[in-house]
Amino acid sequence: ESYDTTDVAIIGAGPAGAAAAAWLARRGLRVRVIERSRFPRFSIGESLLPQCMVHLEACGLLEAAQAGGFQPKNGAAFTWRGRDTAIDFRDKFSPGPGATWQVERADFDQRLIEGARQAGAVVEFDTRVEAFVADAKRPSLTLVGPNGERRSLRAQFVLDASGYGRVLARLADLAQPSTLESRCALFTHVEDRIDCPKHDREKILIGLHPTHPGIWYWLIPFQRGRASLGVVGDRATLEAAGADDGERLWHFVHAEPRLAGLLTNAAAIRDIGCLEGYSADVRRLHGPGFALLGNAGEFLDPVFSSGVTIALDSALRAVPLVERQLAGDIVDWDQEFEQPLRRGVATFREFVDAWYDGRLPRIIFNEQQTPRIRAMISSVLAGYAWDENNPFVAASRRRLNSLAEACGGDATPAISEVG
Numbered sequence: 001e002s003y004d005t006t007d008v009a010i011i012g013a014g015p016a017g018a019a020a021a022a023w024l025a026r027r028g029l030r031v032r033v034i035e036r037s038r039f040p041r042f043s044i045g046e047s048l049l050p051q052c053m054v055h056l057e058a059c060g061l062l063e064a065a066q067a068g069g070f071q072p073k074n075g076a077a078f079t080w081r082g083r084d085t086a087i088d089f090r091d092k093f094s095p096g097p098g099a100t101w102q103v104e105r106a107d108f109d110q111r112l113i114e115g116a117r118q119a120g121a122v123v124e125f126d127t128r129v130e131a132f133v134a135d136a137k138r139p140s141l142t143l144v145g146p147n148g149e150r151r152s153l154r155a156q157f158v159l160d161a162s163g164y165g166r167v168l169a170r171l172a173d174l175a176q177p178s179t180l181e182s183r184c185a186l187f188t189h190v191e192d193r194i195d196c197p198k199h200d201r202e203k204i205l206i207g208l209h210p211t212h213p214g215i216w217y218w219l220i221p222f223q224r225g226r227a228s229l230g231v232v233g234d235r236a237t238l239e240a241a242g243a244d245d246g247e248r249l250w251h252f253v254h255a256e257p258r259l260a261g262l263l264t265n266a267a268a269i270r271d272i273g274c275l276e277g278y279s280a281d282v283r284r285l286h287g288p289g290f291a292l293l294g295n296a297g298e299f300l301d302p303v304f305s306s307g308v309t310i311a312l313d314s315a316l317r318a319v320p321l322v323e324r325q326l327a328g329d330i331v332d333w334d335q336e337f338e339q340p341l342r343r344g345v346a347t348f349r350e351f352v353d354a355w356y357d358g359r360l361p362r363i364i365f366n367e368q369q370t371p372r373i374r375a376m377i378s379s380v381l382a383g384y385a386w387d388e389n390n391p392f393v394a395a396s397r398r399r400l401n402s403l404a405e406a407c408g409g410d411a412t413p414a415i416s417e418v419g
C-alpha cells in the first residue's frame, strides 16, 4: 500500500484549520490540510468578535484577512417591541481590540487558507477524510480524492477542524449530545437597500420576536450593501409559519417591526439555508495522536456569534502543544488544552442559557447598570470569555442571576417560556 507522510494532518480548511495550519507551518513543520469541498464555499458564521483579532494576529493571518476590506463591527444592537439598545465593544472591561468584522465566509475563509498556504502549508481540496486510526505516535487517515481514489496519509499528529463534518467525533466515537435544546435557523443573504440614518452597519442587529418566546433574528450587514439575515427558533413554530422556508423566514421578518421597516426594499440574493440541531458536544477533545478544534468539538448556539472565536481560540491553544509533543515533550492535553478551552466555552454557555431563559434580555434592555458592569457584559459579548479578571467570567451564573434580579421583571422580552 502506498502512503504519504506529513508532520501534522489537519482535517478541514475553515478558520480553525487555517489558523492551526498557518501557525504550525510558520514554525517549520510539514502541514497538510485536507478539505472536502472546493473553495470558495459558503459557510454560516459571519459576525466575528473582537477577540478573534488577537488570534488572527497570533497565527499571522491578520493581514490576509484585512486585505478583504470587510465591514467593520464594533458591537451588537438589540431590538424588541420598538425598544432599541446596544452594547459597544469599545466600552469593555478586558484589554484587547474593541472592533472586528462582519464577513462573507466564502471570501474570508478563502483568504485565511490562502494565507496558510503562503506560510507553507499544503492544502488538498476536493478530498475527504473517510477513515482514521488513532495512534499516539503515528495516527493515520484514509483520504478519498476528487476521482474517488483512496490513499493513506500518516502523520505524527492529527487536528480535526472539520466543523459540522465532525469527522473524529464520528470516527473515534466521541460524539455526545449537547445539553442545549435543538433549534432551527433559516437564513439568506440580501441586497438590503437600507435607507435609514439610524441604522448602524457596524453592529450586528439582534431582534426578538414581539410575542413568540424564543424566536430571535440576526441582521449582519456586509460591505457593498449586502447583509445576512436569519431567524432562529424551535422547529414547530418555524414550520407553522409558511409552506416553505422562504415563506417562513419572511413571515417572521414581517412580524418584527424594526426589521420589517429596515428591509422593506430588500431582495434575497441566495437560496434560503436551513440548519437544525447544530448544538453538539463530544466526550473529550483529544485522544492518542489527535485533538479536536472548533465546531468539530463542541458547538453551542449562534446567538452571541462565538463560533469562529472559539474555533480560533482552540486552534491557537492546540498548536504550541502539538509543536512541543512533536519535539518529544509529554503534553497533558486535558490540563493544558481541554480544561482551559472549556472554561471560556462555559462562560458563553452561561450567557446562552441566560439569553433563552430571559435573564440576559432583561439585563440588556435595562440600561441602569453602572458603566463598569455594562463594560463587563460587553467584554464577554466581545469574546473575552477567558478573562478570569472579569467577574462575569469568573462567576458567570451568580453575577448574571443577581444582575437580572436587580433589573426587575417589568416589560421584559417574553423569551423566557421557550421550550
Ligand code: FAD
Residues within 6 Å of the ligand: 011, 012, 013, 014, 015, 016, 017, 034, 035, 036, 037, 043, 044, 045, 046, 047, 048, 049, 127, 128, 129, 130, 161, 162, 163, 164, 165, 166, 167, 185, 275, 278, 293, 294, 295, 296, 299, 301, 302, 304, 305, 306, 307, 308, 309, 311
Ligand atoms: P468550519 O468553518 O465549518 O470548517 C470545517 C471545514 O471542514 C469545512 O470547510 C468542511 O468542508 C470541511 N470538512 C468537513 N468534513 C470533512 C471531511 N470528512 N474531510 C475533509 N474536510 C471536511 N459563528 C460566528 O463566529 N459568528 C456568527 O455570526 C455565527 N452564526 C452562526 C449561525 C448559525 C445558524 C450557526 C448554526 C452557526 C453560526 N456560527 C457563527 C458558528 C460558525 O458557523 C462555526 O462556529 C464556525 O464556522 C466553525 O469554524 P470551524 O473552522 O470549526 O469549522
